[in-house]
Amino acid sequence: MIDDALAAFLQQGLAINIGTRNAALEPHAAYVPAATVEPGGTHLTVFVPVVAADEVVADLRDNGQAALVFARPEDDRACQVKGVFESVRLAGDDERQAVQIQYAGFMRQLDTIGTPGESTRQWVIWPCLAVRLRVTALYSQTPGPDAGAPLS
């Protein structure tokens, strides 16, 4: 579902956030420092900092629905990935470097647009839970009249 070009875009180090909702349809959210797309593009794993995971994971366990928004600050290219919950586990030390590389890429993006990235490095990005999702839909979210249109 996610082709190679889109996978490369999603994994380059972007602003990533996950949204869920509870039984009362109240949204919850968390910052995601990194995401990895599995070969074939039907699943992806998102890394959610443990300090931010309680409500989001509770929602996922309850109803499985997730929405992820990816945005590249330097040109505002953005897309939304809808998915359903498959599993959650504590991320391993072997995954830590991949998370840090993507996070550093996001920091460089912030520097590019003149927003100081340095202080953002105080954000908590580890330890993380690795949340595996099955991709159900992709949408463009680049600002403009086509925002919200499905990505083929």
Added chain:
Amino acid sequence: MSVCLDTLTSCFQGLIPATLYTSAADGTPNAAYLSHVEYVDSTHVALSFQFFNKSRRNVAENPHALVRVVDPDTQQGWELRLRFVRSETAGPLFDRMALRIEAIASYCGMKGVFKLLAADVYEVVVVRKVPEQPGQPALVARRPPDAVFTMRALQELSARINRADGLGPLLDAILRGLDEIFGFSHSMILLPGEHPGTLVTIATHGYPGNGAGAEARFGEGITGVVAEAMKPIRISGLMRGMLYTYAARFRAEEKGWCPAERRIPLPGLANPESQLGVPLVVRGELVGVLCIESETPYRFHEDDRATVELLGAYLAIAIQNAMLREEDAVDEASTGPAPAAPAAMPAASREVMFYRGDECVMVDGEYLIRGLPAKVLWKVLKAHAAEGRTEFTNRELRLDKSLQLPEYKDNLETRLLLLRRRLEEKCPDIRLVPSGRGRFTLELRGGVALIERA
């Protein structure tokens, strides 16, 4: 709500994009980036609605929403749990949000395309810190807003304004005072131009050149949008939009899509990040526009905005009074020009060319000025060449039918000030020096060859 929204105003400048989370009635969540969250009051915010999208359909079905913002000063993340209340398509809130979008769009040539359709108002039910985005002390040390300091600063600026003798010194006192007292190091004042719907830069501070004569059309850039709407605008994080605009403009000019114009570029910063534009209005009439800018992304805080807006009304009256005073001074001047013996012109060192059709003056092949100031300069130089005159009065200019001054509100003094400043910058060896109220002296430090073209 445990945290007062009033303490989070830094988060609402659009410097770091916010994220909006909603859920459809069928339970499908949605996540989207937002360009701007607007502070409405201590319990409400508004989100801009520019395009029909899923988030908006969701809140129509299910009023629960969540917005996350980041404080640009500390990088602390904040979560605002919201409940949709209403959409506004008119009124002060809508106007404020629409103007901000319009100003940015105008820099990109997108005015009228990117526009606000509605301001969606939400009640803020809960505010809490985002745990994974903890803040740290502000990167830039700022003095907290202090009413006593502000009042003293206003008093000092007021004293400087009162001491100013004439329109030129007044404008310079305002801009220098904004820098020395308030720390606003780059500023400019534009007054209505000769042609309707235009502004002309009359005074600047903090830029390499004086920028006098630079023109802006109503609706273009922050000054033009402020003039058109007669409302203040504050923008943070402009860099990308500005670069895009300049690049687009240059490419369009290269292809010949934009006609080459004899317009002097505005003296603004090459990479402004923050701009604050305030209309100077007296009894509903636009006297001018004050624009302050900075290369710092979030330079103008709430207290700065409030102070400058407050100042705007006072400055407008001061500027209008100075203009009226100089106009009245005409009656105090002698009724005729002071005679002078013809003087031999020194050898020509400047070539001044007047294009009658365009009403434009070029000096040594370089554009100097057009319109009424161009005609005045030509008249003065011709009189000097023919009769050796150096003393002139505003009154004789007003009586000269060839200058075609309007009978009502001719703004002659403003045009003379503009001419003096253009000469200072581009041709300092030709000077028009005030020699009393309603009088001025032509001073030439070299010869001038006068050439007239159709």
